[in-house]
Amino acid sequence: MAxxxxxxxxTALLIQELQNDLIAEGGxxxxxxxxxxxxxxxxxxxxxxLADVMRKAGSVVVHVHYIVEPGAxxxxxxxxxxxxxxENKAFVRGTWGAAAVEGIEPQPxxxxxxxxxxxxxxxxxxDPILRGCRIDTLVITGALLNFSVEHTARHGADEGYxxxxxxxxxxxxxxxxxxxxMNYALQNIADRLSCDEIIRALS
Numbered sequence: 001m002a003x004x005x006x007x008x009x010x011t012a013l014l015i016q017e018l019q020n021d022l023i024a025e026g027g028x029x030x031x032x033x034x035x036x037x038x039x040x041x042x043x044x045x046x047x048x049x050l051a052d053v054m055r056k057a058g059s060v061v062v063h064v065h066y067i068v069e070p071g072a073x074x075x076x077x078x079x080x081x082x083x084x085x086x087e088n089k090a091f092v093r094g095t096w097g098a099a100a101v102e103g104i105e106p107q108p109x110x111x112x113x114x115x116x117x118x119x120x121x122x123x124x125x126x127d128p129i130l131r132g133c134r135i136d137t138l139v140i141t142g143a144l145l146n147f148s149v150e151h152t153a154r155h156g157a158d159e160g161y162x163x164x165x166x167x168x169x170x171x172x173x174x175x176x177x178x179x180x181x182m183n184y185a186l187q188n189i190a191d192r193l194s195c196d197e198i199i200r201a202l203s
Contacts, residue, residue: 008057016142021090021097028090038171064120119151137162141169146181163190
């Protein structure tokens, strides 16, 4: 998609779950391989740079954080992914683990959306924010690519948004899972561009 163009004023950047418990060493899910894969993808530096460029260009930046109350009160534990949250005491409001990783902290003017499921649209204020800002295109970054990012991309496409997924602004557990999600699951859902390609598309 070398000729892809993006209008900054109608494009939003979603930064999904770049939180300490998920991608930082010492986080609740450090043993999953997610921190190591995030480091190999250089995700923090890539997303930080992309967010800075998009803010300066006039794009909306939305941070999507997975947040639960102590004991994961109110979280329906109907799947292994959700059961892992209380089992690992993860994403508890006000803790280091629930906070954004260093370098991806929300900045003045950014939006923060909290969620309790995989899909960033489900049960959240994301769609009203995007529509209120007259957004028609979503650039999605974050973790985990084959869970939260993919679910959000599919829902966003169904809602009528054009979807761009950042190939080096996303991560998961390892390269194999990244490849399957990026090059098979998402191939008919989203344009797949590097952060540098997205930046060029905005100019």
